Amino acid sequence: MHKNHTAPLFHITKRKTLPWYQAWLIRGAAIVLALLADAVVTTVLTGENPVAVYATMFSGALGTKRRIWMTAQELAILLCVSLAVTPAFKMRFWNVGGEGQILAGGLATASCMILLGDKLPGWLLLTVMLVCSLAAGALWGAIPAIFKAKWNTNETLFTLMMNYVATQLVAFFVIVWETPKGSGTIGIINQKTQAGWLPTLLGQKYLLNILVVAVLTVLMYFYLSRSKQGYEISVVGESERTARYVGIKVGRVIVRTMLLSGAICGLAGFLLVGGTDHTINTTLAGGRGFTAVMVAWLAKFNPIIMILTSLLLVFLSRGAGEISTKFGLNHAFGDILTGIILFFIIGSEFFITYKLSLSKGAKKEG
Amino acid sequence: MFDFISFFPRAVMQSIPLLYGATGETLTEKSGNLNLGIPGIMYVGAICGVIGAFFYEQAVPAEQMNAILAVLIPMLCCLAGSALMGLLYCFLTVTLRANQNVTGLAMTTFGVGFGNFFGGSLIKISGADVPSIALSATSGFFAKKLPLAETTGWFGKLFLSYGFLAYLAIVIALGASYFLKRTRLGLQLRAVGENPATADAAGIDIGRYKYVATTVGSMIAGLGGLYYVMDYANGVWSNNAFGDRGWLAIALVIFTIWRPNVGILSSILFGGLYILYLFIPTGTFMAMKELYKMLPYLVTIVVLVITSMRNKREDQPPESLGKPYFREER
Numbered sequence: 001m002h003k004n005h006t007a008p009l010f011h012i013t014k015r016k017t018l019p020w021y022q023a024w025l026i027r028g029a030a031i032v033l034a035l036l037a038d039a040v041v042t043t044v045l046t047g048e049n050p051v052a053v054y055a056t057m058f059s060g061a062l063g064t065k066r067r068i069w070m071t072a073q074e075l076a077i078l079l080c081v082s083l084a085v086t087p088a089f090k091m092r093f094w095n096v097g098g099e100g101q102i103l104a105g106g107l108a109t110a111s112c113m114i115l116l117g118d119k120l121p122g123w124l125l126l127t128v129m130l131v132c133s134l135a136a137g138a139l140w141g142a143i144p145a146i147f148k149a150k151w152n153t154n155e156t157l158f159t160l161m162m163n164y165v166a167t168q169l170v171a172f173f174v175i176v177w178e179t180p181k182g183s184g185t186i187g188i189i190n191q192k193t194q195a196g197w198l199p200t201l202l203g204q205k206y207l208l209n210i211l212v213v214a215v216l217t218v219l220m221y222f223y224l225s226r227s228k229q230g231y232e233i234s235v236v237g238e239s240e241r242t243a244r245y246v247g248i249k250v251g252r253v254i255v256r257t258m259l260l261s262g263a264i265c266g267l268a269g270f271l272l273v274g275g276t277d278h279t280i281n282t283t284l285a286g287g288r289g290f291t292a293v294m295v296a297w298l299a300k301f302n303p304i305i306m307i308l309t310s311l312l313l314v315f316l317s318r319g320a321g322e323i324s325t326k327f328g329l330n331h332a333f334g335d336i337l338t339g340i341i342l343f344f345i346i347g348s349e350f351f352i353t354y355k356l357s358l359s360k361g362a363k364k365e366g
Numbered sequence: 367m368f369d370f371i372s373f374f375p376r377a378v379m380q381s382i383p384l385l386y387g388a389t390g391e392t393l394t395e396k397s398g399n400l401n402l403g404i405p406g407i408m409y410v411g412a413i414c415g416v417i418g419a420f421f422y423e424q425a426v427p428a429e430q431m432n433a434i435l436a437v438l439i440p441m442l443c444c445l446a447g448s449a450l451m452g453l454l455y456c457f458l459t460v461t462l463r464a465n466q467n468v469t470g471l472a473m474t475t476f477g478v479g480f481g482n483f484f485g486g487s488l489i490k491i492s493g494a495d496v497p498s499i500a501l502s503a504t505s506g507f508f509a510k511k512l513p514l515a516e517t518t519g520w521f522g523k524l525f526l527s528y529g530f531l532a533y534l535a536i537v538i539a540l541g542a543s544y545f546l547k548r549t550r551l552g553l554q555l556r557a558v559g560e561n562p563a564t565a566d567a568a569g570i571d572i573g574r575y576k577y578v579a580t581t582v583g584s585m586i587a588g589l590g591g592l593y594y595v596m597d598y599a600n601g602v603w604s605n606n607a608f609g610d611r612g613w614l615a616i617a618l619v620i621f622t623i624w625r626p627n628v629g630i631l632s633s634i635l636f637g638g639l640y641i642l643y644l645f646i647p648t649g650t651f652m653a654m655k656e657l658y659k660m661l662p663y664l665v666t667i668v669v670l671v672i673t674s675m676r677n678k679r680e681d682q683p684p685e686s687l688g689k690p691y692f693r694e695e696r
Contacts, residue, residue, distance in 0.1 A: 045487075094467050094688075096402070153674040154683060156400065156467065157620055160613060161663045161670070168660040175653035290471050297468045330486030332605070335479020342472035343458065350462035 010356045023352045030348030031312070034341040041340065046327045053323060060322020061315045071318055073206035073276060076213040077268055078310040081292035083213075083220045084264030086301050087257045088141075089293075090224065091237045097144065097159025098289025100166035101137045101262045103282070105269025107170050108136035110280040113189045113196035113273070114177055125196050129274055130267075137266020138259045140166060145258030149251030163289065167282050174281060188278050198275040209275045216264070221303040233257055265289070298345055313338060373638070373645050374524050378532065379598050381637030383408070383608075385535045386590025387615025388633060389542050389626045394583035395619060396546060397576045398559040399459060400688040402470025404587050405612025406477020407451045411588020412595045413481040414447030415440035416603050419504040419596065420488060428503040436504045437530075440596060441589075448588025451477060452581035459690070460576050466688055474612070481591075485603040498602075505601025508593075529597040531589065536630055538586055543627035555579055559684030562691035572691055590615065614640070617666040623673060623681045636662050 018026075039050030046053070061071050081098050088095040112129040120128065144158035179187045190196055201207040224230040232253050236243045243250050268288070273280050291313060298312075299305040320334025387404055394401045401407075419440040422431075455473055458464045488499060512526040546552040557565040558575045566572050594608055595601065618636055622628040643658035673681045 096467070096471070147671055147674065151671070151674040151677070153671055154620075156402075156688065157617070158667060158670055161617060161667045164610065164613070164663040165660050165667075168656050168663075171656035171659070172653050175656060287475075290475070293471055294468055294475075297465060328490060330483045330605070332479040332482035332486065335475050336483055339472055339476025339479060342468075342475065343454070346458055346464045346469055346472060347462050349464060353463070 013355050013357070015353060015355050018352055026348055026352050027345060030344045031341065034344035037340050037344070038337045041336065042323065045333075046323070046329065048327065054319075056323050056326055057315075057319025060320075060325075061318040063322075067318070069204065069206050071314055072210055074314045074318065075307075075310055076206070076210045077272060077276075078288055078291060078295060078314055079306060080213045080216060080268040080271065081265060081288045082295040082299070082306050082310055083216055083303055084261050084268065085289075085292050086220065086261075086296045086303065086306070087224065087230075087233055088261040089237075089296055090301050091233045091254065091257050093145070093148065093254060093258065094156040094293075095141065095144075095159050095258065095261055096156055096290065096293060097141065097162045097262075098265050098292050099285040099287070100159070100163035100289070101140045101265030102269040102272070102285040102289060103163075103166040103170050104140040104262075105133035105137040105266025106273040106280050106284045107166070107173060107269070108132040108266065109196075109270045109273040110177075110186070110189060111173065113278075114186075117190045117193065117195040122195065126198070126274070129196055130270055133266045133270035133273075134263040135266070137269060138263040141258040141262020141265065142255055145255045149254045170280060170282050170284070185281060186279050189273075189280075190278070196274060197278055198271070206276065209271045212267075212271065216267075217303050217307065224301070224303065229253075229256070294342055298342075312341070316341060369645070371520050371523055373641075374634075375527055376641055376644075377634055377638035378528060379637070380640050381633035381635075382528075382532045382535050383590035383594045383598070383611050384615045384618050384636055385539055385629055385633035386593065387587045387612055388618035388622060388629045389535070389539045390583035390585070390587030390590070391616055391619045392583075392622070392624055392626050392629070393542055393546075393555075393586065394580045395624065395684055395687055396555050396559045397579035398562060398684055398686040398689065398691065399455070399576055399580050400466050400470065401452075401455055401473075401580060401583070402467055402616070403451065403455055403473025403477065404470075404584075404616055405610070406474035406480075407448050407584045407587050408477075408591035408594075408612045408615070409481030409608060410451050410477045410591070411444045411448040411585075412591030412608060413484050413603070414588070415444035415592040416499060416501065416595055416601075417484060417488065418443030419501045419601065420499060423501055423503055431503055431507075433507050436507045440504060440508075440592065444588050444592040445585045448584045448591075449581050451588075452584025453577070455584070456577045456580050460573050460580075463690055463692055466690070478606075481608070482605040485605050501596070501601030503601075505596050508596040509600065529593070531593040531597055534589070535593070538589075539626040539630050542586075543625060546626070556684070559686060562686055566691075566693060572693075587612075587615070614662060617663065620673075620683075621666050621669050623669075624683065636665075639665065 039053060042048065042053045043050050060067070062068050081102065085095050085098055109129045109132065112125065112132050116125055116128060140162060144153070144155050144162060147153035147158060148155045174184070174186055177186050178184060198208050201211070224233070232243070232248050235246065235248060236250055236253050240250050269284065272284055277284070295306060295309045295313060298309040316338045317334045320337050321331060323329065324331045324333045387408055391401060391404050422436060422439045451473060455469060458469045459466050485499065508531060509529045511528065514522055514526055516522060518526065546556060554565065554570050555575055557568070558570060558572055562572050591608065594611070595603055599607060614636065618629060618633055621636070622632050639661040642661060643655040646658060
């Protein structure tokens with residue numbers, strides 16, 4: 001081991017809490033820097049000038065009325081999943097199983113549509129679909145939670161594995177129900193009767209999804225900040241020991257919160273299958289379960305701010321999609337841009353929590 | 367009848383990327399870093415190797431290729447790419463003290479995107495005149511079997527019919543095991559992962575150990591991606607073909623209860639489970655295959671649950687896994 005301790009170049013001290021506007025100034029600066037870095041990367045790879053690139057992105061995400069609706073729909077679903085994982089994260093329960101819980105909910109919805117589509121009246125079918133998808137998602141979330149509560153089984157890894165179990169389960173049923181046989185896809189379910197399709201409001205296919213998620217956002221905000229259960233979640237998240245001392249049953253809170261978290265993911269599956277796709281395949285969740293982790297974390301678990309952070313990520317992915325189409329590049333380009341932005345924002349949190357100052361003395365123990 | 371002689375080599379070939387990934391992630395986790403960016407890092411490792419091989423093939427016609435260069439260039443590119451990813455992870459989580467899960471997931475988003483993007487656009491960007499990325503010449507050097515493989519019958523088929531990266535994976539796994547268990551540095555690394563505060567008090571430089579372990583771990587994992595594309599896939603890049611093997615590698619770490627030497631056999635078991643569906647007759651009910659593909663994940667869950675139930679101390683994840691360590695906030 002080296003023993004020559006040189007004084008560190010910087011001194012790191014924890015800040016007292018920054019006023020909120022300064023914290024957001026730092027985050028804003030990080031986003032601006034990230035957009036600049038993205039512009040450089042894009043210019044190097046496409047040879048286009050950065051301004052034109054962002055104009056393209058903007059038109060890709062918000063250029064036409066149709067695109068705005070699409071973006072809003074994507075935003076709603078991502079927000080829904082982010083809201084779902086938030087209570088779990090506040091409790092420091094790392095639910096990276098959003099993918100699986102969405103798939104479970106979606107699969108429940110799809111099976112109701114397929115098996116009961118012509119047997120139940122419309123309103124009853126929708127109710128059954130909703131209940132089943134919530135239950136399926138909740139079940140998928142609760143399994144790891146029960147083991148966590150009882151034996152402290154690592155939840156990050158457990159929920160991760162549950163994603164693939166769900167994926168294979170969906171793959172199984174896709175083949176069981178494939179139409180036409182041998183196509184490997186289910187196709188649009190109930191194309192003719194439209195049984196189990198969520199109703200279109202005011203002629204807009206996506207409006208209902210968006211409204212549902214909007215209501216959910218408000219509810220989640222109050223649940224987390226005003227309700228007794230929300231309070232218990234924060235206490236468990238801060239310190240399990242404290243929670244035990246004050247008489248909170250930690251295991252029960254963990255299972256209850258994951259039931260909720262999974263159920264909301266199931267709801268996202270319901271909205272995707274019943275409201276927009278009308279079919280199901282293994283890529284239904286499309287990585288949203290993972291993206292939602294970042295959305296929730298970036299928003300510091302505040303549901304209202306989550307609207308902005310999910311907008312940012314949806315805007316990026318849709319905008320980058322347009323860039324790749326326009327310049328004949330691969331669609332994964334969006335993931336690179338998103339990744340860079342995330343790195344900057346993740347890094348910027350440091351400067352919000354800590355203060356850097358150049359150290360003065362030459363020899364001083366850190 | 368179940369054809370073991372053709373099953374086993376395929377299981378081994380499936381297992382090698384998992385073994386690399388798991389060995390790398392084990393080293394990383396022993397330092398207390400839960401790097402969920404491994405899937406992304408394996409993509410980056412693979413595509414960097416492909417880029418290296420691609421330009422080498424563009425520059426030198428196949429018959430003039432030098433075997434050593436054809437192997438070294440992709441390997442060095444792969445190691446450099448994955449090392450950079452590891453450094454980035456450390457910079458964010460250790461130096462800037464960011465949340466490990468969020469950083470890891472962001473790295474996976476970035477890495478998978480990076481791989482697919484360059485895999486899909488490399489030809490367009492470099493302006494080369496080829497229809498698709500098929501690096502048959504360089505891949506030939508990677509996939510070269512041992513000399514006696516053809517003449518020794520079943521023995522050769524089972525044990526000698528792999529490219530050199532497969533054997534390297536086993537050597538690295540054994541080396542990592544020895545390092546962790548038998549050397550002083552390994553002991554100190556484990557101390558960092560178990561109880562960083564105590565290790566710190568004992569004069570161990572926590573930050574340095576985390577940086578080195580995570581970066582070396584990333585480089586090892588990156589080789590898994592390289593093996594997949596240059597040997598297993600014969601130098602043909604297709605987007606998302608690598609699939610979820612990165613996550614499976616993370617699962618394997620749990621399965622091996624953080625022991626790289628156990629990883630050698632269990633990765634073959636995993637590889638076998640991964641392709642078992644090809645060998646089990648399902649008759650006309652094709653959907654069953656999809657359920658068989660669940661096996662590796664179900665087995666992992668069972669192991670995870672059993673180890674947590676038995677609660678034996680030596681089978682547990684590193685005590686401070688996933689938790690940040692900052693001296694001032696103890």
